[in-house]
Amino acid sequence: MEKRIGFTDNQEAVAVLGRNDENLRIISEQFAGKITARGDEIIIRGEDRETEKISDLLAELLFLYREGNRITSHDVRYSLQMIQEGRKDKLHQMFADTVLITAKGRSIKPKTLGQRVYLEAIRNNYITIGIGPAGTGKTYLAVAMAVFSLKNKEVERIILTRPAVEAGEKLGFLPGDLQEKVDPYLRPLYDALDDILGMDTFQKFMSKNIIEVAPLAYMRGRTLDDSFIILDEAQNTTPEQMKMFLTRMGFGSKMVVTGDITQVDLPHGTCSGLRQARQVLAGTRGIEITVLNETDVVRHEIVGRIIKAYERFERGGDCQTSQ
Numbered sequence: 001m002e003k004r005i006g007f008t009d010n011q012e013a014v015a016v017l018g019r020n021d022e023n024l025r026i027i028s029e030q031f032a033g034k035i036t037a038r039g040d041e042i043i044i045r046g047e048d049r050e051t052e053k054i055s056d057l058l059a060e061l062l063f064l065y066r067e068g069n070r071i072t073s074h075d076v077r078y079s080l081q082m083i084q085e086g087r088k089d090k091l092h093q094m095f096a097d098t099v100l101i102t103a104k105g106r107s108i109k110p111k112t113l114g115q116r117v118y119l120e121a122i123r124n125n126y127i128t129i130g131i132g133p134a135g136t137g138k139t140y141l142a143v144a145m146a147v148f149s150l151k152n153k154e155v156e157r158i159i160l161t162r163p164a165v166e167a168g169e170k171l172g173f174l175p176g177d178l179q180e181k182v183d184p185y186l187r188p189l190y191d192a193l194d195d196i197l198g199m200d201t202f203q204k205f206m207s208k209n210i211i212e213v214a215p216l217a218y219m220r221g222r223t224l225d226d227s228f229i230i231l232d233e234a235q236n237t238t239p240e241q242m243k244m245f246l247t248r249m250g251f252g253s254k255m256v257v258t259g260d261i262t263q264v265d266l267p268h269g270t271c272s273g274l275r276q277a278r279q280v281l282a283g284t285r286g287i288e289i290t291v292l293n294e295t296d297v298v299r300h301e302i303v304g305r306i307i308k309a310y311e312r313f314e315r316g317g318d319c320q321t322s323q
Helices: 010-017 019-028 048-066 073-084 088-096 113-124 138-151 178-197 199-207 239-246 273-280 301-316
Strands: 002-006 034-038 041-045 127-131 157-161 211-213 227-231 254-259 287-291
Touching: 002 048, 010 019, 010 048, 019 034, 019 048, 019 073, 041 048, 048 073, 048 088, 073 088, 073 301, 088 113, 113 127, 113 138, 113 287, 127 138, 127 273, 138 157, 138 178, 138 227, 138 254, 157 178, 178 199, 178 211, 199 211, 239 254, 239 273, 254 273
Parallel strands: 127 254, 127 287, 157 211, 157 227, 227 254
Antiparallel strands: 002 041, 034 041
16 A cells, blocks of 8 residues: 655655654654655555554644644654554544644644643643653643633733742842742743743733742732642642642632652651642542653653653662762
């Protein structure tokens, strides 16, 4: 069987097939059929079922690119796995789920099924707890959903908070005003907002207090109405801080709590508020706990391998110190 897939131009072909045909090589390694790239066309020859799978895979990657996304090796490998498992429909639904368009015209969408479950949890619950390792998009997608809610007038402001563990939540000795004191701890959230909104809009919202920085230590006693509130790095909260934060919830608000329970920086012997909340709040109506894992890592594939290696070590390893 032979199938041909055409690209609009050479730029589109390079985007899908990868620089120096890197993505094409990833695909070719998994199939016995012959895949040939000729200018702005792909020719697939092989057994009928296999040819259909390759065609479906390339069609989904082309759809993803035309939606304004850069195709990464992760996209190729994950899509390939989904197609091989016969889950083409779920793959397309995932790629068609656009949260919003960034200031640079890029569409934000889930890149794994776990991320899609996480987004649905945020949409359908008052409070969502996202637990997962680095690179799973839990913070970035939470910020994207916050911006979506703000733009659609579902909330009136976005509140960002993160425990400043290194300073023991006592920020007074750091130079500058309050915002300058907490900036280093909130940089990942700022970077996400800058990427999504653009610097000018981000700065305007900050100056008008539409986007507010609220250090966790300073939130006690407040009631947060009509707000989208994000607590990042929540594994570094104590149980008391976590309870205090969650009970700030007001009318018309949503909360997203994110963290990685394998990277707790609290003093030895201190219980993580995120770990406790996962147990205490399981099954509570209006609260969804979503757990992401290494299969949801959308950074370089080596990040997923690093996470797996550390998990294996922590199950049976021991830290040796040199004498």
